[in-house]
Amino acid sequence: MPTLLRLDASIRTEGSRSRALADLVEAEWLAGHPGGTVRRRDLVADAIPADAWHLAVTAGWTPEEQRSDEQRAAVSLSARLVDEMAEADAILVAAPLYNFGPSLHVKTWMDTAIADPRLAPGAEPLLAGKPAVLATVRGGGYAEGTPRHGWDHSTPFLRRILGDVWGLDLAVVEEELTLAEVTPAMAGLLDLANAGRAAAEQVARDHGRELASALQRA
């Protein structure tokens, strides 16, 4: 049975827009693969410890028999994160922009995975061409011509690792102004936010269908 690996990084469980967009992608993927398996990793509820990455890296500098128990556990977690991606037929990452940068939980996941020798620079490509979707959301507006244009330092970085470094066949769905409905000062942006939401939901469904058919073609 085909498997979709889904990773969530929103600190909200209720009202999370990145989770909502990912739900749409997932539903379309499942519609294309009735009975398919969705394997989930919630990067917030089941957070990767802050020290896993550097313990896994320093373990790589240490002869195996001299590694501490903490280093062994970190190496094993690092391998598990890569196994999850390697075993999946498709990957879905849902990650909001937080404080103008990448989610700390996503960076911690990426770093810890990259510590595995299979994702080291120069290793045989392990994930190249695997279909993937990134669902990302921004509370404010970052469009060209607005004061915050260029302040999203997350999406270009996530594209870099998922697309350029890991070589995933990546589609991205983005929604912004997600805080308009709960922020009085953004009331004037509500129509724009709602239009953007409807468009993003359509893109999410399209990407979900493509994710399912990309797998069928593989």
Place this chain on the structure above:
Amino acid sequence: MPTLLRLDASIRTEGSRSRALADLVEAEWLAGHPGGTVRRRDLVADAIPADAWHLAVTAGWTPEEQRSDEQRAAVSLSARLVDEMAEADAILVAAPLYNFGPSLHVKTWMDTAIADPRLAPGAEPLLAGKPAVLATVRGGGYAEGTPRHGWDHSTPFLRRILGDVWGLDLAVVEEELTLAEVTPAMAGLLDLANAGRAAAEQVARDHGRELASALQRA
């Protein structure tokens, strides 16, 4: 006595270039302030827990008397991080580029600090104009015209938060090609790396002196 707050994010203790540059900044600052206090926070050895930020954020959505012990501890850590910056006369951040993005330890520190209401958007500027130095290093080469140009997704983000968001009076010292001396494939870049190192060390000393005199003027 004046205080310098120093934060380190290198996962190396020996051979760390970001720590070496920060040592030069610190030495010049101390030369300008004999007997001054250097308050240190090692963001790797004494890592901020992965869940501190979202616990502090969700605590902000929860009436004080209903907060869990974990939420209270996170709020208190968040406040402590901001106190450290508010109380310092100057701030020094040493952070390498890791996997083309910001150090997870630095992002965790920033997010957890920003959870404090004093750093919330719209709050009275708390840190504006405080002198600061960022010492950052990159293992490879990212200069214009090289294949990795544009792949440093850390430095622009760190400048954004430290400079644009917090309003620190920020000077930046950067060194790259730091892996040339230990990477056989980079042997041809060793002369360039060494020249870059000497230049970066000079800039670090200059920024250290400016950091000390900026304080004297304040």
